[in-house]
Amino acid sequence: VQLQESGPGLVKTSETLSLTCSVSGASVTEYYWTWVRQSPGKGLEWIASIYYGEGVYYNPSLSSRVTISLDTSKNQYSLEVRSVNAADTAFYFCARAYIAVLNYFDPWGHGTLVIVSS
Amino acid sequence: SSELTQDPAVSVALGQTLRITCQGDSLRNYYASWYQQKPGEAPVLLFYGTDNRPSGIPDRFSGSASGDTASLTITGAQAEDEGDYFCSSRDTTGNLLLFGGGTKLTVL
Numbered sequence: 001v002q003l004q005e006s007g008p009g010l011v012k013t014s015e016t017l018s019l020t021c022s023v024s025g026a027s028v029t030e031y032y033w034t035w036v037r038q039s040p041g042k043g044l045e046w047i048a049s050i051y052y053g054e055g056v057y058y059n060p061s062l063s064s065r066v067t068i069s070l071d072t073s074k075n076q077y078s079l080e081v082r083s084v085n086a087a088d089t090a091f092y093f094c095a096r097a098y099i100a101v102l103n104y105f106d107p108w109g110h111g112t113l114v115i116v117s118s
Numbered sequence: 119s120s121e122l123t124q125d126p127a128v129s130v131a132l133g134q135t136l137r138i139t140c141q142g143d144s145l146r147n148y149y150a151s152w153y154q155q156k157p158g159e160a161p162v163l164l165f166y167g168t169d170n171r172p173s174g175i176p177d178r179f180s181g182s183a184s185g186d187t188a189s190l191t192i193t194g195a196q197a198e199d200e201g202d203y204f205c206s207s208r209d210t211t212g213n214l215l216l217f218g219g220g221t222k223l224t225v226l
Contacts, residue, residue, distance in 0.1 A: 044204055044217040093160055104151035106163040
């Protein structure tokens with residue numbers, strides 16, 4: 001299973017960031033699919049997860065500004081972050097997730113750096 | 119609670135054994151998973167729960183749990199084990215996926 005993020009690299013303050021994760025070796029109709037971000041030099045922050053036909057789950061601290069969605073025809077999933085600011089500057093990773101009593105993320109994409117600047 | 123607490127940094131002599139810990143109330147109800155991250159790279163899953171090691175991960179990495187603390191043990195640390203280690207689990211409500219702040223490992 002391989003995941004590959006794609007995105008703009010640079011986004012202006014107050015605009016919308018759109019990222020896509022292309023999945024190969026697995027179907028996005030199975031498993032949880034997740035976005036995680038990491039500000040440069042900082043720790044990891046879970047953003048959102050989605051399970052086909054079941055639902056979406058958001059970090060409450062970001063839920064008012066983010067949307068995660070699936071495109072089953074392209075075997076991809078996406079993240080939209082609205083009204084971005086400097087605090088949204090980070091490496092964004094996509095990952096397959098297993099969410100139950102036992103929770104883990106595997107595998108991960110290589111990550112894509114998004115810089116928010118005016 | 120909504121926190122998983124890790125020591126910011128640890129060091130170990132080459133070939134020695136060390137334990138990296140992750141503490142949080144939610145670990146009484148949910149298992150932890152562990153990740154290694156090297157500079158410029160994505161995290162890699164090392165261990166999850168108390169007896170699950172992904173294929174390709176050396177058997178010197180193992181996990182355990184007791185009460186509100188999960189631990190990752192590296193038995194016989196190697197130079198290539200240097201990097202950042204993160205734990206992950208859920209918060210006590212079960213609605214939030216969490217990561218610990220990370221532990222930077224130096225192999226001396």
